[in-house]
Amino acid sequence: MTDSSLSTRQKVERSLARRRATETRFHALGFMAVLFGLLSVVVLFGDILLKGSSTFRQTVIVTDIHLDAQFLGLTPRSKEAHIRRADFEGLIRQQLHAAMPTMTEDEARELHRLISIGAAWQLSDWVVENPQHLNQTIRFELLADHLVDQWFKHDRRKGISQRLSDVQLSWLHEWADSGQMYTRFNRLFFTHGDSQEPELAGVRGAMMGTFLTLMVTLVLSFPIGIATAIYLEQFAPARQWINLVEININNLAAVPSITFGLLGLAIFINLFGVTRSTPLIGGLVLTLMALPTIIISARAAIKSVPLSIQEAAYGLGASKVQVVFHHVLPLALPGMLTGTILAMAQALGATAPLLLIGMVAFVVDVPNAISDPSTVLPVQIFLWADSPERAFIERTSGAILVLLGFLISMNTLAVLLRQRIERRR
Amino acid sequence: MTILKNHDTKGVAFVDDAKLTARHVNVFYGDKQAIFDVSLDVGANEVIALIGPSGCGKSTFLRCLNRMNDTIDRCQVQGDILLDGEPIYDGSMDVVPLRARVGMVFQKPNPFPKSIYDNVAYGPRLHGLATTRVELDAIVEYSLQRAGLWNEVKDRLDAPGTGLSGGQQQRLCIARTIAVDPEVILMDEPCSALDPIATAKIEELIDELRENYTIAIVTHSMQQAARVSQRTAYFHMGQLVEVNPTEQMFTTPEHTLTEAYITGRFG
Numbered sequence: 001m002t003d004s005s006l007s008t009r010q011k012v013e014r015s016l017a018r019r020r021a022t023e024t025r026f027h028a029l030g031f032m033a034v035l036f037g038l039l040s041v042v043v044l045f046g047d048i049l050l051k052g053s054s055t056f057r058q059t060v061i062v063t064d065i066h067l068d069a070q071f072l073g074l075t076p077r078s079k080e081a082h083i084r085r086a087d088f089e090g091l092i093r094q095q096l097h098a099a100m101p102t103m104t105e106d107e108a109r110e111l112h113r114l115i116s117i118g119a120a121w122q123l124s125d126w127v128v129e130n131p132q133h134l135n136q137t138i139r140f141e142l143l144a145d146h147l148v149d150q151w152f153k154h155d156r157r158k159g160i161s162q163r164l165s166d167v168q169l170s171w172l173h174e175w176a177d178s179g180q181m182y183t184r185f186n187r188l189f190f191t192h193g194d195s196q197e198p199e200l201a202g203v204r205g206a207m208m209g210t211f212l213t214l215m216v217t218l219v220l221s222f223p224i225g226i227a228t229a230i231y232l233e234q235f236a237p238a239r240q241w242i243n244l245v246e247i248n249i250n251n252l253a254a255v256p257s258i259t260f261g262l263l264g265l266a267i268f269i270n271l272f273g274v275t276r277s278t279p280l281i282g283g284l285v286l287t288l289m290a291l292p293t294i295i296i297s298a299r300a301a302i303k304s305v306p307l308s309i310q311e312a313a314y315g316l317g318a319s320k321v322q323v324v325f326h327h328v329l330p331l332a333l334p335g336m337l338t339g340t341i342l343a344m345a346q347a348l349g350a351t352a353p354l355l356l357i358g359m360v361a362f363v364v365d366v367p368n369a370i371s372d373p374s375t376v377l378p379v380q381i382f383l384w385a386d387s388p389e390r391a392f393i394e395r396t397s398g399a400i401l402v403l404l405g406f407l408i409s410m411n412t413l414a415v416l417l418r419q420r421i422e423r424r425r
Numbered sequence: 426m427t428i429l430k431n432h433d434t435k436g437v438a439f440v441d442d443a444k445l446t447a448r449h450v451n452v453f454y455g456d457k458q459a460i461f462d463v464s465l466d467v468g469a470n471e472v473i474a475l476i477g478p479s480g481c482g483k484s485t486f487l488r489c490l491n492r493m494n495d496t497i498d499r500c501q502v503q504g505d506i507l508l509d510g511e512p513i514y515d516g517s518m519d520v521v522p523l524r525a526r527v528g529m530v531f532q533k534p535n536p537f538p539k540s541i542y543d544n545v546a547y548g549p550r551l552h553g554l555a556t557t558r559v560e561l562d563a564i565v566e567y568s569l570q571r572a573g574l575w576n577e578v579k580d581r582l583d584a585p586g587t588g589l590s591g592g593q594q595q596r597l598c599i600a601r602t603i604a605v606d607p608e609v610i611l612m613d614e615p616c617s618a619l620d621p622i623a624t625a626k627i628e629e630l631i632d633e634l635r636e637n638y639t640i641a642i643v644t645h646s647m648q649q650a651a652r653v654s655q656r657t658a659y660f661h662m663g664q665l666v667e668v669n670p671t672e673q674m675f676t677t678p679e680h681t682l683t684e685a686y687i688t689g690r691f692g
Contacts, residue, residue, distance in 0.1 A: 238498050308535035312598070314496055315529035316548040316605055317521045327537065
């Protein structure tokens with residue numbers, strides 16, 4: 001405009017340079033955004049992995065144990081209940097004592113503190129399995145206390161110690177140097193429920209709770225959500241109240257999740273008397289939370305089914321239900337599944353609503369049914385993150401890893417399922 | 426509307442051996458009226474072409490004939506349409522058997538995302554026309570042969586119908602319609618998405634199908650109307666302006682609008 005001596009071509013070229021610069025800038029910005037996102041993920045995962053991976057190793061102290069039948073008051077024919085009542089803790093103390101006969105009583109107490117109380121029942125479990133070894137000497141891996149565990153895994157090489165006395169450290173060094181003390185895979189973490197003792201605390205209870213809760217959620221929310229979506233998209237008359245329903249569903253998707261917890265508390269627990277702290281009530285509340293997401297995505301999936309396909313079926317004399325089940329549903333299923341998995345992933349991480357319906361309870365037993373008291377993984381993480389013990393902090397990261405594992409396997413399953421359905425078409 | 430006085434259609438809208446009879450049909454989309462008092466007969470074993478400029482209501486009228494407009498909310502049809510003397514908008518007529526008797530082929534080829542076999546077998550399965558696999562196989566083969574597609578696809582009946590070319594897809598859709606053994610076939614611009622060679626094949630097919638079926642075809646191409654139809658109906662702005670034997674229509678149209686349209690002055 002300013003310089004009329006320029007030809008059109010020159011003007012175009014000048015604007016071209018500007019356009020190219022904009023494009024390059026936009027490219028760079030986009031790339032940086034992706035890079036930032038990736039970096040955040042790497043840092044997050046790296047940090048959790050670094051902190052959490054040591055959860056999967058547990059320190060044990062291997063020692064010779066003479067299974068003194070007389071001391072335990074057992075015979076090879078003793079009943080299981082009888083064996084479980086025997087004083088294995090006393091036996092372990094006696095044996096450790098025997099190895100160091102010059103100890104004072106104070107020192108003996110300090111020695112016993114290095115061994116977890118779980119060691120005794122692990123030994124009793126072993127004897128229940130192998131009663132024929134009574135009166136024999138066996139090599140047994142005694143579970144170390146969580147302080148020992150933390151020292152051995154983290155502090156030994158750094159030469160520091162927390163809450164361990166000098167005499168305890170001298171024994172620990174001796175065991176570590178002689179190879180009597182080592183770490184092995186922490187099976188307990190995956191087979192146990194929560195515990196006051198960090199070395200005995202596991203995620204099995206929370207995993208089962210999460211699994212059962214999600215099953216209840218899936219079984220309820222998938223059919224209800226899909227049926228609602230189909231009704232709204234295919235059958236509902238274009239009426240005012242249907243619009244109202246639509247607006248409400250869209251709004252529900254944005255309601256803070258804790259509100260659903262309050263609703264569950266008021267309706268399911270107080271009104272209908274569903275037992276609190278169970279996967280059943282958890283599943284009911286999470287169903288409320290998952291439904292809007294499932295309905296919205298399912299409706300979008302149904303909308304994307306070509307009208308021409310539906311018309312073709314109608315033209316051949318298919319009834320409405322036949323059109324829906326023969327054509328609309330199969331074509332919309334992949335999209336519906338994606339939405340459902342998204343909602344399930346959301347439900348998997350939901351903590352706030354579950355706090356309100358009592359799933360925050362300290363539950364030691366692993367739940368086996370939807371009516372057993374239980375907790376779920378995110379709430380377990382929340383509980384452990386609150387404990388002052390170092391070992392629990394470590395377990396927090398461990399539990400997060402398990403949760404992420406859950407999430408990744410669920411998503412993988414969803415992708416595989418989706419691919420299978422799409423390939424069949 | 427000052428096109429026609431009292432919606433008086435020029436030419437001969439009625440025939441003796443009517444398969445489909447429409448009397449005083451009005452169609453509304455909500456408040457908007459799309460069809461104004463249309464009365465027209467479709468004779469047995471004839472091909473009638475519905476022509477007219479875009480938005481003239483010819484497709485809407487066609488879709489009234491097998492109640493496809495039922496699927497559109499807010500669409501309201503008034504007047505009488507009879508199939509073999511039976512009113513189709515009556516409460517006693519079920520829409521499912523009606524559509525089995527009055528089949529439809531659409532503008533865009535719309536095979537189901539299933540195998541070629543399943544596409545053709547869908548209708549017979551729906552209505553229980555075959556009790557054994559052998560019977561079903563026979564229906565599929567016969568339908569594909571009638572649609573002139575058998576030789577091209579007989580070795581790959583399990584291949585997806587969507588993998589065929591556009592013209593083949595449209596013939597597959599025709600085969601799918603024939604498989605239900607309808608009495609009337611409605612075609613809504615069946616060749617508008619096809620190339621000239623595929624179009625020629627379909628037109629040839631329409632001519633053959635006339636032996637067994639009554640066909641109403643909506644088309645934008647006046648050459649096509651001239652080639653395939655015995656009678657032609659000209660629609661304009663929701664009104665049926667003129668109906669006459671095709672030859673007469675294209676040589677000596679009665680109404681000035683018809684003449685203007687077929688000579689290409691608009692449309």
